Amino acid sequence: MLMAVALVAAPVTPFSTSIQNLATKSPATPALHPLAKTASSTPTRLHLVPDVSSLIAYTNDPVGDILAEIKPAYLAATLVAIGAVGVTFAQLLPSIGAAAFVLTEEEEAAVNAVANAYDAADWEKEDTEQGTKGYVNRRRQANEAKDAYQEGKSNREIRDSSLRYAETNLDFLAVLMRAAGVQRGQVFVDVGSGCGRTTLGAAALYPSLGKCTGVEFLPELVKMSNGYRGKVKGRKASTDFVSGDFTDPAVQSRLFGKADIVFASATYFNKNELEVALEDTLKVGSKVIMVDQRLRGSAFKLLEEVNDAAGDLQLNTGYVYEKVA
Numbered sequence: 001m002l003m004a005v006a007l008v009a010a011p012v013t014p015f016s017t018s019i020q021n022l023a024t025k026s027p028a029t030p031a032l033h034p035l036a037k038t039a040s041s042t043p044t045r046l047h048l049v050p051d052v053s054s055l056i057a058y059t060n061d062p063v064g065d066i067l068a069e070i071k072p073a074y075l076a077a078t079l080v081a082i083g084a085v086g087v088t089f090a091q092l093l094p095s096i097g098a099a100a101f102v103l104t105e106e107e108e109a110a111v112n113a114v115a116n117a118y119d120a121a122d123w124e125k126e127d128t129e130q131g132t133k134g135y136v137n138r139r140r141q142a143n144e145a146k147d148a149y150q151e152g153k154s155n156r157e158i159r160d161s162s163l164r165y166a167e168t169n170l171d172f173l174a175v176l177m178r179a180a181g182v183q184r185g186q187v188f189v190d191v192g193s194g195c196g197r198t199t200l201g202a203a204a205l206y207p208s209l210g211k212c213t214g215v216e217f218l219p220e221l222v223k224m225s226n227g228y229r230g231k232v233k234g235r236k237a238s239t240d241f242v243s244g245d246f247t248d249p250a251v252q253s254r255l256f257g258k259a260d261i262v263f264a265s266a267t268y269f270n271k272n273e274l275e276v277a278l279e280d281t282l283k284v285g286s287k288v289i290m291v292d293q294r295l296r297g298s299a300f301k302l303l304e305e306v307n308d309a310a311g312d313l314q315l316n317t318g319y320v321y322e323k324v325a
Helices: 015-024 072-092 105-118 133-150 170-180 197-205 219-229 249-258 273-281
Strands: 032-034 048-050 056-058 067-070 187-191 211-216 239-243 261-265 287-291 300-311 314-323
Touching: 105 133, 105 170, 105 197, 133 219, 170 197, 170 261, 170 287, 170 300, 170 314, 187 197, 187 249, 197 211, 197 219, 197 239, 197 261, 211 219, 211 249, 219 239, 249 273, 273 300
Parallel strands: 187 211, 187 261, 211 239, 261 287
Antiparallel strands: 032 048, 056 067, 287 314, 300 314
């Protein structure tokens, strides 16, 4: 485990006063700075680290204040505290970046079929810090489509924060759909389907689904989705991509009223906007898979919560709900 520790020195004051103060001032108990919430506000207890600036003595070196000595007793206490924080920090992180889902052979084949359709060329498969080059290119195209839509419109007319492009880890999708208990002939709806990767992922994972529909606000992304549909090899359920706004009552009635499973990667959705639509239109017994946003209303019962460590210090959480009222 890699840990960086910063030593923060006190503000520089004129030598005429600072040296005198350091020579006469008696040692004080180091101040404590909390790294996180205390045990009174959270069940996990994080230790406190001494303010190391009080452990450092300075000289009157003309080049500037330099580290002269660290008192041995304070040094030992500091190292113990830092070590304790490191252990606690490691316990808090759920092996981020190293998690792997166990998939069946059928699930792996479906995931690979979709991944290879979207990143078909060798250059698209190359990894960057932001994801594959194929993903980076799709995100660029999505941003261009958003800019074209917003051009010439006032702030009141446009959606901005909810039009950010992201793609769900297909292994994560497989586990979430397994938790939802998919049945033959059911209807799957992907809200904010982007370039269609999740919609086609569901269709490939469960070819027995009655239909998989992706609803996307930007028409250009719907066009891209239809282009990828023919590139996914192997068996898959019937798929359809439509352009629409899920806040439109007509779209809600057409899509949500018939849905058995609704998926939404809701990281950037306006809070509660989708929940209101689902509560008004979904039939009892339908399942809802939400990524990074909970459903708070009593109409939905949480069935399962799944964490997906999707990268360095990034954690996505999926919630599987059933509509019960």
